[in-house]
Amino acid sequence: MTYEEVHKKLQELYDQGDIDEGMDLVAQYNQPALDLFEESLSKFTKKTIRNHMDNVRFFLNDYSTYYAFKTYEDAWEDIDGYLGDFFIRKCLWSTPATIKSTAASIKKFYKCLYEHQLFAKEDYDQLCYTIKVLMKDWQSECESYNHY
Numbered sequence: 001m002t003y004e005e006v007h008k009k010l011q012e013l014y015d016q017g018d019i020d021e022g023m024d025l026v027a028q029y030n031q032p033a034l035d036l037f038e039e040s041l042s043k044f045t046k047k048t049i050r051n052h053m054d055n056v057r058f059f060l061n062d063y064s065t066y067y068a069f070k071t072y073e074d075a076w077e078d079i080d081g082y083l084g085d086f087f088i089r090k091c092l093w094s095t096p097a098t099i100k101s102t103a104a105s106i107k108k109f110y111k112c113l114y115e116h117q118l119f120a121k122e123d124y125d126q127l128c129y130t131i132k133v134l135m136k137d138w139q140s141e142c143e144s145y146n147h148y
Contacts, residue, residue, distance in 0.1 A: 010069040022069045027061045040112045055105035076127045088142045096139035
């Protein structure tokens with residue numbers, strides 16, 4: 001399915017309230033991009049690959065379907081909502097260090113897509129800029145939340 005076809009179907013599923021089918025469609029659509037990313041990580045250890053894949057998979061297939069159905073092309077736009085709020089409050093494993101490592105995984109994923117011409121350079125640059133500018137705030141918020 002094309003991007004447009006998937007988004008039309010996702011809107012229908014959202015309107016019908018069919019959360020499970022929408023999540024499945026997003027995961028199915030994202031899978032080729034995740035496969036490409038995993039292939040690009042082949043020089044790393046299995047543990048590193050698993051960590052990067054888990055970080056990106058959770059962002060794309062869980063968070064990005066939590067409030068609305070978003071595919072990888074659109075999910076990056078809500079990086080602040082993810083790392084600055086959802087991840088801190090909903091993920092029991094969140095620490096300032098895991099925020100940084102998760103952001104690194106997401107940047108690697110989108111860099112891979114950019115290098116394979118599946119993601120716009122302007123969007124990649126904006127993602128990197130947002131992460132750079134907000135990282136300290138996210139980590140500070142996480143530190144405060146974890147030590148309330």
